[in-house]
Amino acid sequence: MSINPTKPTYAPGCEETCVHPQAVVQARATLPDDACVIQATHFLKLLGDPTRLKILSALSSTELCVCDLSAVVGLSESAVSHQLRLLRAGRLVAFRRAGRVVYYRLQDEHVTRLLQSALEHARE
Amino acid sequence: MSINPTKPTYAPGCEETCVHPQAVVQARATLPDDACVIQATHFLKLLGDPTRLKILSALSSTELCVCDLSAVVGLSESAVSHQLRLLRAGRLVAFRRAGRVVYYRLQDEHVTRLLQSALEHARE
DNA sequence: GCAATATATGACTACTTGCTCAGATGTTCA
DNA sequence: TGAACATCTGAGCAAGTAGTCATATATTGC
Structure with a gap:
C-alpha cells in the first residue's frame, strides 16, 4: 500500500x-541480481520467437546450412541470417564454415533441454 | 540453394x-506443428521480460499482493497490474481475492522449473 | 450510502523487433 | 581474374510492447 x-x-x-x-x-x-535477470530474459527472449524456435528445433537433430534453414522455416535466407546472427550473439548456436556453405548447430545441451521443456509445456 | x-x-x-x-x-x-510453436513461444515470451521474470521469481517462494509486488520490482502498481494481466492470461499465475487485496501465486511447477533453468543458465 | 483503499483498465507514447530490399563480403572454380 | 554462389549486413518500415497517467471497478467500514 x-x-x-x-x-x-x-x-x-x-x-x-x-x-x-x-x-x-x-x-x-x-x-536474483539485475545482471542475472537481464541475462536470463535475454536468453528467453531469443527462444520466444516462432522463427528462432523453429530454427533451433530444426538444429536439435542435425546441423544445417542457412539455405536449408530458410527452406525449413519458409522464410528468406536474409531473414534467417538475421535471426542466426542474434542466436550466435546469444551463444545459442555455433557454426563452421565449409567452403561457401556455413553449417549451424546448437551450442550446448542447455538449449536443447529448455527447448524441450517449453515445447512439452505447450502441448499440455 | x-x-x-x-x-x-x-x-x-x-x-x-x-x-x-x-x-x-x-x-x-x-x-513441431505451428500451433505448438506459437504456444511455446508465447509462453517463453512471457518469461522473457525483466519485470515479469522478477514478479515470477518473487512469487516462487510465496504468494504476494499487487502492491507487495510493486514494491519488490520497484515499479508502479499500475505497471505491475498490466504485467499480471498478461501472466494471468497466459496461465502462468493464479490468484485469490481476500477483501480488497488480491494475492497472486505461480500456477504450476512447470513455471518454477523453467524459471530455475533459465536463471541457472544465466549464471554460467 | 459514502469515503477510503486495492486493483484493473483504456488511451497514449517511446521504444523495440522482425521482416524486406538492396547491396557488400567471402569462397569456389573455370 | 572474373562469374557464380552462399551468406552477411545496413537501412527502413510496420507491428508489437512496456511503461505512464487518468479513470473505472470492487470491497470495506463508518
Whole structure:
C-alpha cells in the first residue's frame, strides 16, 4: 500500500511500506541480481520467437546450412541470417564454415533441454 | 540453394530444392506443428521480460499482493497490474481475492522449473 | 450510502523487433 | 581474374510492447 497512489513510499531503511513489508523484504532479498535477470530474459527472449524456435528445433537433430534453414522455416535466407546472427550473439548456436556453405548447430545441451521443456509445456 | 536469390524455389512435391534436400525434408517432418510453436513461444515470451521474470521469481517462494509486488520490482502498481494481466492470461499465475487485496501465486511447477533453468543458465 | 483503499483498465507514447530490399563480403572454380 | 554462389549486413518500415497517467471497478467500514 502506498500513501501516494502512484508511487510506493519508502521507509528510512530503503524498505517499503506496504501490505506485507516482511514478505517484501524477503522477496527482495532472494530476488536474483539485475545482471542475472537481464541475462536470463535475454536468453528467453531469443527462444520466444516462432522463427528462432523453429530454427533451433530444426538444429536439435542435425546441423544445417542457412539455405536449408530458410527452406525449413519458409522464410528468406536474409531473414534467417538475421535471426542466426542474434542466436550466435546469444551463444545459442555455433557454426563452421565449409567452403561457401556455413553449417549451424546448437551450442550446448542447455538449449536443447529448455527447448524441450517449453515445447512439452505447450502441448499440455 | 535457390534459383532466385531472394525467394526459395519449390519443387512440385512442396519439397525445397536446396543444398541438402533430404536433411530439409527430415527437419520439416520433425518440426513441431505451428500451433505448438506459437504456444511455446508465447509462453517463453512471457518469461522473457525483466519485470515479469522478477514478479515470477518473487512469487516462487510465496504468494504476494499487487502492491507487495510493486514494491519488490520497484515499479508502479499500475505497471505491475498490466504485467499480471498478461501472466494471468497466459496461465502462468493464479490468484485469490481476500477483501480488497488480491494475492497472486505461480500456477504450476512447470513455471518454477523453467524459471530455475533459465536463471541457472544465466549464471554460467 | 459514502469515503477510503486495492486493483484493473483504456488511451497514449517511446521504444523495440522482425521482416524486406538492396547491396557488400567471402569462397569456389573455370 | 572474373562469374557464380552462399551468406552477411545496413537501412527502413510496420507491428508489437512496456511503461505512464487518468479513470473505472470492487470491497470495506463508518
